Amino acid sequence: MSEPQNRVDNELAVELRNLNKWYGEFHVLKNINLQVKKGERIVICGPSGSGKSTMIRCINRLEEHQQGEIIVNGRHLTEDVKQIESVRKDVGMVFQHFNLFPHLTVLENCVLAPIWVKKVPRKEAEATAMKYLERVKIPEQAKKYPGQLSGGQQQRVAIARSLCMNPDVMLFDEPTSALDPEMIKEVLDVMIELAREGMTMLCVTHEMGFAKTVADRVIFMDSGQIIEENEPHAFFNNPEHERTKLFLSQILNH
Amino acid sequence: MKYETQKALPPPASTIGVLGWMRKHLFKGPGSSIATLVLGYLAVIWLWPLIDWAFISADWLGTTRQDCSGDGACWVFINQRLDQFLYGFYPEAETWRLDLSFVILMACIGWLVIPRLPAKGPMAVFTLVIFPFIAFVLLSGGFFGLEPVDTHKWGGLSLTLVLAVVGIVAALPFGVLLALGRRSHMPIVRSLSVIYIEIWRGVPLITVLFMASVMLPLFFPEGMDFDKLLRALIGITMFQSAYMAEVVRGGLQAIPRGQYEAADALGLGYWQKMVMIILPQALKLMIPGIVNTFIALFKDTSLVLIIGLFDLLAIMQAAANDPNWIGFATEGYVFVALVFWVFCFSMSRYSQHLEKRLHTGHGAR
Ligand SMILES: Nc1ncnc2c1ncn2[C@@H]1O[C@H](COP(=O)(O)OP(=O)(O)OP(=O)(O)O)[C@@H](O)[C@H]1O
Ligand SMILES: [Mg+2]
Numbered sequence: 001m002s003e004p005q006n007r008v009d010n011e012l013a014v015e016l017r018n019l020n021k022w023y024g025e026f027h028v029l030k031n032i033n034l035q036v037k038k039g040e041r042i043v044i045c046g047p048s049g050s051g052k053s054t055m056i057r058c059i060n061r062l063e064e065h066q067q068g069e070i071i072v073n074g075r076h077l078t079e080d081v082k083q084i085e086s087v088r089k090d091v092g093m094v095f096q097h098f099n100l101f102p103h104l105t106v107l108e109n110c111v112l113a114p115i116w117v118k119k120v121p122r123k124e125a126e127a128t129a130m131k132y133l134e135r136v137k138i139p140e141q142a143k144k145y146p147g148q149l150s151g152g153q154q155q156r157v158a159i160a161r162s163l164c165m166n167p168d169v170m171l172f173d174e175p176t177s178a179l180d181p182e183m184i185k186e187v188l189d190v191m192i193e194l195a196r197e198g199m200t201m202l203c204v205t206h207e208m209g210f211a212k213t214v215a216d217r218v219i220f221m222d223s224g225q226i227i228e229e230n231e232p233h234a235f236f237n238n239p240e241h242e243r244t245k246l247f248l249s250q251i252l253n254h
Numbered sequence: 255m256k257y258e259t260q261k262a263l264p265p266p267a268s269t270i271g272v273l274g275w276m277r278k279h280l281f282k283g284p285g286s287s288i289a290t291l292v293l294g295y296l297a298v299i300w301l302w303p304l305i306d307w308a309f310i311s312a313d314w315l316g317t318t319r320q321d322c323s324g325d326g327a328c329w330v331f332i333n334q335r336l337d338q339f340l341y342g343f344y345p346e347a348e349t350w351r352l353d354l355s356f357v358i359l360m361a362c363i364g365w366l367v368i369p370r371l372p373a374k375g376p377m378a379v380f381t382l383v384i385f386p387f388i389a390f391v392l393l394s395g396g397f398f399g400l401e402p403v404d405t406h407k408w409g410g411l412s413l414t415l416v417l418a419v420v421g422i423v424a425a426l427p428f429g430v431l432l433a434l435g436r437r438s439h440m441p442i443v444r445s446l447s448v449i450y451i452e453i454w455r456g457v458p459l460i461t462v463l464f465m466a467s468v469m470l471p472l473f474f475p476e477g478m479d480f481d482k483l484l485r486a487l488i489g490i491t492m493f494q495s496a497y498m499a500e501v502v503r504g505g506l507q508a509i510p511r512g513q514y515e516a517a518d519a520l521g522l523g524y525w526q527k528m529v530m531i532i533l534p535q536a537l538k539l540m541i542p543g544i545v546n547t548f549i550a551l552f553k554d555t556s557l558v559l560i561i562g563l564f565d566l567l568a569i570m571q572a573a574a575n576d577p578n579w580i581g582f583a584t585e586g587y588v589f590v591a592l593v594f595w596v597f598c599f600s601m602s603r604y605s606q607h608l609e610k611r612l613h614t615g616h617g618a619r
Contacts, residue, residue, distance in 0.1 A: 062515055085521050100516070103534050112522075116526050117522060162520075165520060
C-alpha cells in the first residue's frame with residue numbers, strides 16, 4: 001500500500017515512524033518514534049496498560065497499526081501477507097506465557113517452523129535445534145512434552161524455538177513475569193548471554209537488574225507515549241520526568 | 255515442635271466395599287431404609303411381568319411360530335430372521351464381506367479408544383481416509399474378483415452402520431472447513447458459511463432426505479439416474495456437516511489465543527497454522543462432541559425408511575408383516591431398541607469417560 005517515501009537506513013534493524021494505533025475509539029499508541037540499530041539492546045518499561053506489549057507486537061504484526069510506518073530490516077510492514085510472513089521469519093518473539101505447542105515435543109516445537117517456513121531439511125533443523133537447546137541448557141529434555149517441564153524450562157525452550165529460525169531481531173514481552181522467583185534467574189541468564197552475543201533485542205521487562213547489565217537504552221512508556229529514553233545509568237540515576245521518577249520509586253522500593 | 259511421619263492407615267471397614275456402600279447410600283437411618291425397601295418392592299412388582307415375558311416364559315428355540323407357546327416373548331422370530339436384520343438382502347454367500355468390514359472398523363476404533371496403544375495419529379488417518387476405501391471395495395464389490403452387490407440389496411444393521419459412519423466421516427472435513435469459514439476474516443466466506451450452517455441446522459433430517467431423494471435428481475441431466483443410497487448419503491452428509499461445523503467451532507474456540515500468536519510469530523501460514531497447531535489440539539477437545547452428534551445421527555438414520563431404504567428398523571417392520579410371523583412386532587421392536595441402545599449407550603459412556611479424562615488433564619497430550 002504505502003510506498004516507501006523516505007530512504008531506508010541500512011544500519012537500522014527496526015524503525016517506527018509516527019506510529020499510531022487505536023483499539024476502536026481508544027488511542028493506544030500515540031506518535032511513537034523509535035530507531036533500533038542492529039545489535040542494539042533495548043529495554044522497555046512502564047506502568048501496566050501503557051502500551052508496551054502493543055508496541056512490540058506491532059513490530060511482527062501481531063497487532064495492526066493504523067498510521068505511521070514500521071520498517072524491519074529495510075522492509076515496510078503493510079497489509080501484504082507475503083511481506084508480513086517474510087518479516088516474521090526474521091523476528092523472533094518470546095511471550096509471557098511461553099505459548100509452546102503442548103501437543104508437540106520440545107524438539108518438534110523447535111524444528112516445526114524451520115522445516116515448514118524456511119524449508120530446512122529435517123536433519124539439519126534437528127541439529128540446529130539441539131545446538132540451541134544446549135545453549136539454553138536443556139538438551140536432555142528434547143523428547144519431553146512442554147507440560148512435563150517447569151515454567152523456567154518452558155520459557156528457555158520458547159527462546160530456543162525462536163532462535164532456531166535464526167532471527168535478526170528478538171522481541172521479549174515480559175518473559176519472566178509468569179515465573180516463580182527461583183526460575184527467573186535461569187531465564188535471565190540465557191537472555192544475558194544472548195545479549196552479549198550481539199543479538200538485537202527489544203525487551204519489555206521490569207527486571208531492572210537485567211536492564212542495568214545489558215541494555216544500551218531504556219525506554220519508559222506511559223499512556224501510549226514514549227516519555228523518556230536514555231542509557232541505563234542516566235535513566236536510573238537521574239530520570240528527567242516526574243512520571244519516570246514516580247514509576248522507578250515504586251518499582252525499586254517494593 | 256516435634257513430629258513423626260505417620261503411617262497411612264486403611265479406611266475403617268464400614269466405609270468400604272459393597273456393605274459400606276449399601277449402608278451409606280441405601281440404609282442411612284430409618285427413613286432411608288424404609289424408602290429403600292418400599293421402592294425396591296414396587297420395582298420388583300412392576301418389573302416382574304416384564305422379566306417374566308422377556309425371559310422366563312419366553313421361547314428361544316425353534317424354526318416356526320408353532321414353536322412359540324404364546325405365554326411370553328417369541329424370540330424364535332428374531333432368531334430366524336437375524337441374518338436379514340444384520341445383512342438385509344445381501345447375498346448369503348457374500349456376507350463375510352460385511353463381517354470383515356465390521357471387524358476392521360471395530361479394530362480401528364478399539365485401537366483409537368485404548369489410551370495405551372501408540373501411533374494414534376496414523377491410525378486415525380487410516381480409519382478416516384483408507385478404511386472407507388477398503389469398506390467401499392468390500393461392500394459394493396466389482397474389484398479383485400469380488401462379485402458386485404447392488405446397493406438396493408443392502409439393508410439391516412449393516413446399512414444403518416454404513417449411513418451413520420459415512421455420515422460422520424464425510425461430514426468431518428466439511429465441518430472443519432465450514433467452522434474455519436465461520437471464523438474467517440473474509441466477510442464473504444464467513445457469510446456463506448453462516449448461511450449454510452444455519453439453513454441446514456434449521457431443517458429436520460426427514461425433509462433433507464426427502465429433498466435428496468426427490469429434488470436432487472432434478473438438478474441432474476435427464477436419464478442420469480443415480481443411486482438412491484448415494485443420494486441419501488449426500489443428504490445426510492450435508493446435513494451432518496452443519497452440526498459438525500458447530501462442534502468444530504467449539505473446539506477451535508477453546509484453543510488459547512497464545513497458540514495462534516505463537517504460530518503467527520514463527521511465520522507459519524494460515525493453513526500450516528491450522529493443520530499443524532490448532533486443529534490437532536482442537537480435535538482432541540472435540541471428540542466428546544463428535545461422539546454425541548454421532549449418537550444423534552445413528553438414531554436418525556432410521557428415517558431413511560421414508561425414501562425406501564431398509565435399515566434395521568425398516569427391515570424388522572417388513573419382517574413382522576410377513577404372514578408367517580404376524581403378531582410378533584413387539585419382539586421386533588424390543589430387539590431393534592436393544593441394538594440401538596447397546597450402540598448408543600457404549601458410545602455415550604465412552605464420551606463421558608473422555609470428558610472426565612480431558613477434564614482432569616490426563617489427556618493433555
Ligand atoms: N485487544 C484489545 N482490545 C482493546 N483494548 C486493548 C486490547 N489489547 C490491549 N488493550 C488496551 O490497550 C492498552 C495497552 O495494552 P498493553 O497490553 O499494550 O499494555 P502493557 O503496557 O503491555 O501492560 P502490561 O504491563 O499490563 O502488560 C491497555 O489499556 C489495554 O486495556
Ligand atoms: Mg503487556
